[in-house]
Amino acid sequence: MEASSAPAKQVSAGEVVGEAFSIYRDNLGALLGSALVVFVVVGLISALLETADSWVLALLAGVVRLAGHALYTGFVVRLVQDVRDGRRDDTVGDLFSAAAPAILPLIAFGILFALGVGIGFVLLIVPGLVLLTFWSLGAPAIVVERVGPLEAFGRSWRLVRGEAWSVFATLLVVLLIVIAVGIVLGIVATPIGDGEAATYVASIVSSAITAPVFALAVTIMYFARGGGRGEPGAPVAEQPPPTAPTA
DSSP: OOOOOOOOOOOOHHHHHHHHHHHHHHTHHHHHHHHHHHHHHHHHHHHHHHSOOOOOHHHHHHHHHHHHHHHHHHHHHHHHHHHSSSOSSSSSHHHHHHHHGGGHHHHHHHHHHHHHHHHHHHHTSSSHHHHHHTTTTTHHHHHHHHOHHHHHHHHHHHTTTTHHHHHHHHHEEEEHHHHHHHHHHHHHHTSSOOOOHHHHHHHHHHHHHHHHHHHHHHHHHHHHHTTTTTTOOOOOOOOOOOOOOOO
């Protein structure tokens, strides 16, 4: 893990959301196209599994959804990492290949994250919001720094520390955008067809459209807070002075 002397940046909800939509716009084909493929395939497989009256297949459907979400999250993190120099050099296939090794750690992290935040919400909501904020940058740490699922929680906590309110505000704004898009698509889908089928299609399309927004915002905050460069504001290790050439 490479350390850096550059201080971690402060998080601004407006700047993060603006940059997220800028990257989304510039890479619309890659982000939306890959999201549609992943979430349509995942949606169809999980729907088929859930039609059978079997708790084993229902559990397998949940695993399929987790794997699809983990793969796409890793893809977005790699894309943001790639475009930070101003242009995207890797193909969609390259980005998915780079993200693939992180799928299992991301699934494990996602399960533990959901359990911890869920329990926190049961405990009067506030602990859940605290954990949601301080653990929000764990997934990019897994993809970029190759930390384990458990280590990712501590890494995220250290990155968020000092900017928790700003990170929380950004997550809230992004969440409201995701909810608004979902509501609009639900309204549009209602008159198209009857009930369940139209709603299910709208859900898949909504997931495909909104998944990049949340993943982009989280990844942008991760890099802004010093992710991938060691601890925020960590000093660069001193290099030994060069030795004089011997005669």
